[in-house]
Amino acid sequence: MTQLQDTLWRRTARGSFTPDTQLPTHIDVAIIGGGFTGLTAAYHLAKAGKSVAVFEMSALGEGASGQNAGFVVPNFALMDPKAVCAKLGKARGDALLDHVGAGADAVFDLIRAEGIQCDAAQTGxxxxxxxxxxxxxxxxxxxxxxxxxxxxxxxxxxxxxxxxxxxxxxxxxxxxSGGTIHPLDYLLGLANAVQRHGGQVFDHCGVSRMKRVGNGWRVQLQDGRSLPAQSVLLCTNAFTSGAARTLGSTSVPLRVYQVATKPLDAQTAARIAPDRRPVGDTRKNLFTYRLDRDNRLISGGMAAIPVGAKARLGKTIVARLASELALPDTPETEVVWTGVAAVTPDFLPRIHAIGPNAFAGIGCNGRGIAMTAQLGHTLAQAVLGTPTKDLPIPMRKLRKIPFHALSPIAASAGLIKARLTDALTSSKD
Structure with a gap:
C-alpha cells in the first residue's frame, strides 16, 4: 500500500472513515474518483434514491481534494465574469455565473446539513x-x-x-459567502454522508477501464473484479492512469506546493487576519494566506524548476510570508506538501458526455472546493436526466490537449513570465 503524503491535514484531521468492502452485484451509478467532485455527485444521487458506488484509486484525500489549502472561493481564478458571458452567450453565461457564485454557500450548507466537523468558517x-x-x-x-x-x-x-x-x-x-475549511475532514465527512444516504465508498480500489455492455456499462477494477452499472461518472481531476487517462489529457496539470508554519502568536494573527478571512491577491504570481484553527499560517506557490522544488519552495514561500506580512521573525516551517490542480484551456469548468449515460467533469482551475460542489451537483443532474441545455455547466466535446506530456514545461514558462510581469508592474507603481 502506498505511503500517504505528510500534509498538515493528515496531521490534524479529527474525522475518520470506514470504507466499504463488499462489492455490490449491480449499481445504478459507478463513480470513478473519490475526491470532492465524485463524493458530492454521489451524495446528491444517493439522496435522490440511486444506488451509488464510489471507487477511489488510493486513500481518500491523496488527490487534490486532500492536498489543497482549504480556501472556499465562489469565483473564477483566471476568468473574468464578463468574459464568461462573452464566450458562452448571455443565457448560458448567466447560468454558469449564478451556479459558480453559489458554490461556497453550497459547501457550507452541506456541511451544516450533515453536521460535518471540518473547522468550517464562513468568514468571507x-x-x-x-x-x-x-x-x-x-x-x-x-x-x-x-x-x-x-x-x-x-x-x-x-x-x-x-x-x-x-x-x-x-x-x-x-x-x-467564502471562507475556509479543513479539506480532509470535509472529504471524510462527505464520504460518511454518502454512506448514511445508502451509497458505498471504496478506497484503494482503482478502475482500469469501463466498457459499454447492452444498455449499461461494465466497470473493470484493477484487482480483476468487475460489476455492471447503468451509468458512469468520471471524476478524476488531472490523473492520467487507468480509466482517467482520457479525461486527464484535456487539462494542464499544475503542481502546487503548500506550506504550513508553526502557530503564530495571537497578536500577530489578529494583525494580519483580524476576521480570519483567507486572502488571495491579484498579482500574476499571486500571494495567498490563511490561518488554521491553531493559527498556523498557510500559503502556497508553484515552482518554475521542479527539481528539488519541495524543499526549496517551502523556504521561499515562508520567506515571502515573512516579508509581505512584516512578521517579527521568519516563522518555522511545520510541513510542506504538494498537489496537482487541473486547468482547462479556457479556464472554465466543463462536463463531457463520454458515452450513453456516462459523463465526466473537470476544470476547477484553482477553485477546487466551491467549484467541485457545483461540478458534482451538475454531474448528478446529468445522470438524473436533466437536458444538456438546462445544465448550468456547459457540456463540451472532449478534446485532448496536443503534446499534453509537455504541458508542465509550458506551465513553468508561464510562471516565469508572471513573475517578470509582477516585477515590472511593481517598478512602475
Whole structure:
C-alpha cells in the first residue's frame, strides 16, 4: 500500500472513515474518483434514491481534494465574469455565473446539513488589488456580482490595510459567502454522508477501464473484479492512469506546493487576519494566506524548476510570508506538501458526455472546493436526466490537449513570465 503524503491535514484531521468492502452485484451509478467532485455527485444521487458506488484509486484525500489549502472561493481564478458571458452567450453565461457564485454557500450548507466537523468558517474571502488598475477592475467586478444577488462588496485602501496590515494593496473585493475549511475532514465527512444516504465508498480500489455492455456499462477494477452499472461518472481531476487517462489529457496539470508554519502568536494573527478571512491577491504570481484553527499560517506557490522544488519552495514561500506580512521573525516551517490542480484551456469548468449515460467533469482551475460542489451537483443532474441545455455547466466535446506530456514545461514558462510581469508592474507603481 502506498505511503500517504505528510500534509498538515493528515496531521490534524479529527474525522475518520470506514470504507466499504463488499462489492455490490449491480449499481445504478459507478463513480470513478473519490475526491470532492465524485463524493458530492454521489451524495446528491444517493439522496435522490440511486444506488451509488464510489471507487477511489488510493486513500481518500491523496488527490487534490486532500492536498489543497482549504480556501472556499465562489469565483473564477483566471476568468473574468464578463468574459464568461462573452464566450458562452448571455443565457448560458448567466447560468454558469449564478451556479459558480453559489458554490461556497453550497459547501457550507452541506456541511451544516450533515453536521460535518471540518473547522468550517464562513468568514468571507478577500481578493486584494496590488495595483490601481486592479482595484478599478475589482470595484467593477464587485458591482457585477451584486447585480446577481451575491454578497460581494468592495473595500477601499484603508479597509484592506486593516484586514491584512499590507500597505501594497489599493483595495479589495470581499465575498462574504467564502471562507475556509479543513479539506480532509470535509472529504471524510462527505464520504460518511454518502454512506448514511445508502451509497458505498471504496478506497484503494482503482478502475482500469469501463466498457459499454447492452444498455449499461461494465466497470473493470484493477484487482480483476468487475460489476455492471447503468451509468458512469468520471471524476478524476488531472490523473492520467487507468480509466482517467482520457479525461486527464484535456487539462494542464499544475503542481502546487503548500506550506504550513508553526502557530503564530495571537497578536500577530489578529494583525494580519483580524476576521480570519483567507486572502488571495491579484498579482500574476499571486500571494495567498490563511490561518488554521491553531493559527498556523498557510500559503502556497508553484515552482518554475521542479527539481528539488519541495524543499526549496517551502523556504521561499515562508520567506515571502515573512516579508509581505512584516512578521517579527521568519516563522518555522511545520510541513510542506504538494498537489496537482487541473486547468482547462479556457479556464472554465466543463462536463463531457463520454458515452450513453456516462459523463465526466473537470476544470476547477484553482477553485477546487466551491467549484467541485457545483461540478458534482451538475454531474448528478446529468445522470438524473436533466437536458444538456438546462445544465448550468456547459457540456463540451472532449478534446485532448496536443503534446499534453509537455504541458508542465509550458506551465513553468508561464510562471516565469508572471513573475517578470509582477516585477515590472511593481517598478512602475
Amino acid at each position: 474571502w478577500l481578493n486584494p488589488a496590488a495595483t490601481q488598475a486592479d482595484a478599478q477592475m475589482l470595484q467593477a467586478r464587485a458591482a457585477l456580482w451584486r447585480t446577481r444577488g451575491r454578497p460581494v462588496r468592495y473595500l477601499g485602501k484603508d479597509q484592506i490595510l486593516k484586514q491584512t496590515s499590507m500597505k501594497i494593496y489599493q483595495g479589495a473585493l470581499l465575498d462574504d
